[in-house]
Amino acid sequence: xxxxxxxxxxxxxxAVKFVYDFTEGxxxxxxxxxxxxANLAEMTNLGLPVPPGFTITTEACKTxxxxxxxxxxxxxxxxxxxxxxxxxxxxxxxxxxxxxxxxVRSGAKxxxxxxxxxxxxxxxxxxxxxxxxxQSGDDRFAWDSYRRLIQMFGKTxxxxxGELFEDALEAAKAAKKVTVDTDLEAADLKKLVxxxxxxxxxxxxxxxxxxxxxxxxxxxxxxFESWNTDRAKLYRRQERIPGDLGTAVNxxxxxxxxxxxxxxxxxxxxxxxxxxxxxxxxxxxxxAQGEDVVAGIRNTxxxxxxxxxxxxxxxxxxxxxxxxxxxxxxLCDIEFxxxxxxxxxxxxxxxxxxxxAAFRIxxxxxxxxxxxxxxxxxxxxxxxxxxxxxxxxxxxxxxTQLGRGIAASPGAAVGKAVFDSYTAIKWSRxxxxxxxxxxxxxxxxxxxxxxxxxxxxxRGGKTxxxxxxxxxxxxxxxxxxxxxEVDTKRRRMTVGGTVVEEGDVVSIDGSTGKVYLGEVxxxxxxxxxxxxxxxxxxxxxxxxxxxxxxxxxxxxxxVRRLRVRANADNAEDALRARRFGAQGIGLCRTExxxxxxxxxxxxxxxxxxxxxxxxxxxxxxxxxxxxDFVELFExxxxxxxxxxxxxxxxxxxxxxxxELSVRVALAESRKDSxxxxxxxxxxxxxxxxxxxxxxxxxxxxxxVIPGLFTMQVRAIAEAAAERKNAKGDPRAEIMIPxxxxxxxxxxxxxxxxxVIAEVEATxxxxxxxxxxxxxxxxRAALTADQIAEAAEFFSFGTNDLTQxxxxxxxxxxxxxxxxxxxxxxxxxxxxxxxxxxxxxxxxVKDAVKAGRATRPDLKLGVCGEHGGDxxxxxxxxxxxxxxxxxxxxxxxxxRLEAGRAASESAGSDHR
Ligand code: ADP
Ligand code: MG
Ligand code: MG
Numbered sequence: 057x058x059x060x061x062x063x064x065x066x067x068x069x070x071a072v073k074f075v076y077d078f079t080e081g082x083x084x085x086x087x088x089x090x091x092x093x094a095n096l097a098e099m100t101n102l103g104l105p106v107p108p109g110f111t112i113t114t115e116a117c118k119t120x121x122x123x124x125x126x127x128x129x130x131x132x133x134x135x136x137x138x139x140x141x142x143x144x145x146x147x148x149x150x151x152x153x154x155x156x157x158x159x160v161r162s163g164a165k166x167x168x169x170x171x172x173x174x175x176x177x178x179x180x181x182x183x184x185x186x187x188x189x190x191q192s193g194d195d196r197f198a199w200d201s202y203r204r205l206i207q208m209f210g211k212t213x214x215x216x217x218g219e220l221f222e223d224a225l226e227a228a229k230a231a232k233k234v235t236v237d238t239d240l241e242a243a244d245l246k247k248l249v250x251x252x253x254x255x256x257x258x259x260x261x262x263x264x265x266x267x268x269x270x271x272x273x274x275x276x277x278x279x280f281e282s283w284n285t286d287r288a289k290l291y292r293r294q295e296r297i298p299g300d301l302g303t304a305v306n307x308x309x310x311x312x313x314x315x316x317x318x319x320x321x322x323x324x325x326x327x328x329x330x331x332x333x334x335x336x337x338x339x340x341x342x343x344a345q346g347e348d349v350v351a352g353i354r355n356t357x358x359x360x361x362x363x364x365x366x367x368x369x370x371x372x373x374x375x376x377x378x379x380x381x382x383x384x385x386x387l388c389d390i391e392f393x394x395x396x397x398x399x400x401x402x403x404x405x406x407x408x409x410x411x412x413a414a415f416r417i418x419x420x421x422x423x424x425x426x427x428x429x430x431x432x433x434x435x436x437x438x439x440x441x442x443x444x445x446x447x448x449x450x451x452x453x454x455x456t457q458l459g460r461g462i463a464a465s466p467g468a469a470v471g472k473a474v475f476d477s478y479t480a481i482k483w484s485r486x487x488x489x490x491x492x493x494x495x496x497x498x499x500x501x502x503x504x505x506x507x508x509x510x511x512x513x514x515r516g517g518k519t520x521x522x523x524x525x526x527x528x529x530x531x532x533x534x535x536x537x538x539x540x541e542v543d544t545k546r547r548r549m550t551v552g553g554t555v556v557e558e559g560d561v562v563s564i565d566g567s568t569g570k571v572y573l574g575e576v577x578x579x580x581x582x583x584x585x586x587x588x589x590x591x592x593x594x595x596x597x598x599x600x601x602x603x604x605x606x607x608x609x610x611x612x613x614x615v616r617r618l619r620v621r622a623n624a625d626n627a628e629d630a631l632r633a634r635r636f637g638a639q640g641i642g643l644c645r646t647e648x649x650x651x652x653x654x655x656x657x658x659x660x661x662x663x664x665x666x667x668x669x670x671x672x673x674x675x676x677x678x679x680x681x682x683x684d685f686v687e688l689f690e691x692x693x694x695x696x697x698x699x700x701x702x703x704x705x706x707x708x709x710x711x712x713x714x715e716l717s718v719r720v721a722l723a724e725s726r727k728d729s730x731x732x733x734x735x736x737x738x739x740x741x742x743x744x745x746x747x748x749x750x751x752x753x754x755x756x757x758x759x760v761i762p763g764l765f766t767m768q769v770r771a772i773a774e775a776a777a778e779r780k781n782a783k784g785d786p787r788a789e790i791m792i793p794x795x796x797x798x799x800x801x802x803x804x805x806x807x808x809x810x811v812i813a814e815v816e817a818t819x820x821x822x823x824x825x826x827x828x829x830x831x832x833x834x835r836a837a838l839t840a841d842q843i844a845e846a847a848e849f850f851s852f853g854t855n856d857l858t859q860x861x862x863x864x865x866x867x868x869x870x871x872x873x874x875x876x877x878x879x880x881x882x883x884x885x886x887x888x889x890x891x892x893x894x895x896x897x898x899x900v901k902d903a904v905k906a907g908r909a910t911r912p913d914l915k916l917g918v919c920g921e922h923g924g925d926x927x928x929x930x931x932x933x934x935x936x937x938x939x940x941x942x943x944x945x946x947x948x949x950x951r952l953e954a955g956r957a958a959s960e961s962a963g964s965d966h967r
């Protein structure tokens with residue numbers, strides 16, 4: 057053994073086990089046996105009727121992928137397990153007079169597209185097909201099974217173009233003048249088998265293997281290899297599934313649902329995946345095999361009808377479903393087959409469900425005593441809650457559905473159909489609501505996408521331009537609705553016989569992907585009504601869903617450590633945020649307070665060439681600013697309010713450069729130039745920047761425009777003093793944006809402290825105003841230890857931090873090349889949606905540590921959009937922030953995810 061290079065043998069003396077009988081595994085072995093294999097084993101051990109079989113481990117697959125060969129021990133282990141299987145079944149694989157047949161099924165830890173399709177009926181050959189016919193007493197069945205094997209095996213294992221088989225099948229039907237497969241008789245199928253074998257020989261350059269063991273071995277190898285198909289690789293990259301997990305292979309003895317009217321196959325759910333209610337949900341198809349149920353080749357019947365068809369199997373199935381639910385403590389979905397009155401279980405797993413059902417099921421299971429509250433919290437997530445918060449189309453309304461695409465960005469949007477960006481902008485300016493309909497969108501459509509209520513495309517998937525940009529903008533989008541024929545030239549789309557002309561009203565549902573003709577009434581989400589306090593969880597009119605959300609939110613609030621604040625700039629938003637559970641304001645932007653009628657004062661401030669003129673303008677702004685803050689502090693009485701001093705470049709407050717140039721030029725030609733316009737134009741030119749995002753903004757403004765920041769600080773301090781005098785409890789925090797070095801902060805800090813002291817002196821009110829900074833530049837993060845000397849708090853501005861760390865200008869990159877990046881799998885999700893943990897996140901993590909090292913009581917939060925993103929919230933919990941701040945609407949999502957993060961790290965089990 058000493059010379060043995062095989063890593064498996066070298067590592068340990070105990071022989072590695074590559075094959076597990078279904079009786080040997082269990083559901084916790086998903087890493088080793090894959091999801092399908094682990095659950096088949098679990099069902100077997102529960103004593104449920106699973107056709108016997110065995111699973112080849114992911115370890116065997118890994119060895120194959122690493123070395124290009126099956127591990128040496130595999131062959132013998134498979135032989136041993138096959139022997140045992142043959143003994144149990146009393147027949148041998150492919151045995152001529154009575155063949156044992158098996159299916160070879162792929163099954164990785166996570167189910168993913170691109171993996172090999174299951175091959176059924178392995179073991180059939182020219183010899184054993186007659187044996188099968190005799191044993192079953194059904195010639196047709198035997199030859200149909202054999203032709204299915206050659207077809208599936210040829211396509212998936214031998215890489216023969218599947219259409220060749222399809223065409224041959226069609227030709228056979230045409231020759232016989234029949235339309236469905238079932239009208240082909242044994243003799244026809246026999247001829248078809250000959251034809252199929254010829255196709256294999258010509259295309260694959262070898263005969264269809266007659267040796268059953270060779271069939272099995274080749275199929276196993278194909279499953280291994282399918283781990284690395286392009287589709288599987290892309291999917292893994294996008295979903296961030298490690299590329300080295302490998303897949304397991306399940307060998308399962310065949311049972312036949314296609315043996316006549318007392319046979320069939322079906323799918324079932326232990327609960328309704330839409331409502332969560334317990335009941336009998338599923339479909340059944342008599343005389344059918346494998347995927348026939350979902351392939352839609354014949355009409356299925358409701359599972360409940362099985363009771364009439366085969367009462368014994370039905371009762372048994374109901375009992376098994378209950379067993380599974382109690383055992384898995386969750387909604388399970390199931391694949392089963394009935395062979396001549398005998399029920400067989402072929403697959404189960406924890407089933408997918410709608411967002412509403414997830415909440416309902418979680419609380420139902422708590423009430424049934426199956427799970428506790430901590431587990432209930434893990435059964436739902438923020439994305440589901442967010443989905444429940446969008447307004448939705450009235451389910452009771454009469455609708456005409458036009459088609460269905462991919463639900464790319466949620467919401468319910470109604471508007472007039474327009475087919476180009478220009479019309480979208482023009483119509484929306486005149487107050488019309490429009491839906492922009494395109495075959496696909498591209499960067500030229502950006503303005504139209506901004507102007508419309510929703511976007512509908514007939515091409516492209518979840519990572520198409522339309523989908524990515526719409527999600528970034530929070531705009532409703534349905535993409536890839538392929539039934540729609542979009543004709544942009546003639547400004548219309550056709551669906552079946554219906555023509556939708558420009559101006560016709562359409563409704564699109566970004567949560568379901570459905571497209572409707574006409575205006576579908578929109579109803580508010582009951583979950584939002586509840587958060588708004590307009591519906592009470594216990595009230596008679598509250599539905600079950602609201603009750604479930606209420607209970608789960610209460611639990612999340614009890615266990616979470618992260619506090620949740622809101623990004624809000626005015627009292628109205630602040631009040632709503634408070635109703636939604638905000639524990640303060642994490643970001644109050646002040647730039648909105650300089651717009652509207654105040655813009656003119658800002659213009660004067662910018663144009664001032666003498667100190668007096670500037671001071672004059674600032675003096676006028678001061679009382680207005682103060683009033684804003686008084687209102688805000690009142691709305692958030694008793695809770696912290698972080699006010700960010702002016703951040704954007706000044707030219708954003710000046711007129712548009714082109715418009716102004718035209719105005720000035722026209723005036724000059726009329727010889728009545730306006731002095732102010734001329735000076736304004738000069739200023740606009742002076743302040744024009746190539747890269748405003750990286751120009752004169754943030755703290756830089758405060759340092760070069762004398763009096764600007766101090767005016768804002770004075771307004772905050774005076775407002776706080778006024779609130780205190782009114783017996784209020786204002787808790788203002790002053791935040792300096794875009795700091796890159798501690799020196800910047802020190803200067804602003806000194807000036808601010810002086811102003812605060814002055815206000816304290818004149819008002820006689822003692823103020824405790826915290827002063828801190830945003831961390832939104834890499835240099836700030838890298839020098840966090842120094843910056844913490846002058847900052848009482850950090851708020852990570854992860855939007856700008858993402859832009860500056862990646863060197864992305866968000867508006868430019870999202871619309872231009874993010875689609876390509878997502879398609880190539882460079883990232884699975886935009887770093888503006890979910891924080892890039894390895895890059896941006898690392899800076900945050902290090903800055904947290906460095907900041908706290910300098911100042912142990914440093915308060916830490918985040919105010920980028922990531923503060924409301926589920927996955928990012930978990931990250932912020934892990935790195936130890938004190939709070940996240942997000943838009944008022946996302947607050948419940950952040951609360952829920954903060955609770956989930958806390959209960960997860962407290963060691964609750966599962967997923
Ligand atoms: P997927 O992962 O696509 O669900 P499966 O391995 O479950 O693939 O198999 C595809 C279809 O074939 C399913 O309908 C399944 O129930 C059926 N099937 C798989 N193995 C057998 C078997 N041994 N006997 C009868 N039907 C089978
Ligand atoms: Mg299946
Ligand atoms: Mg910023």
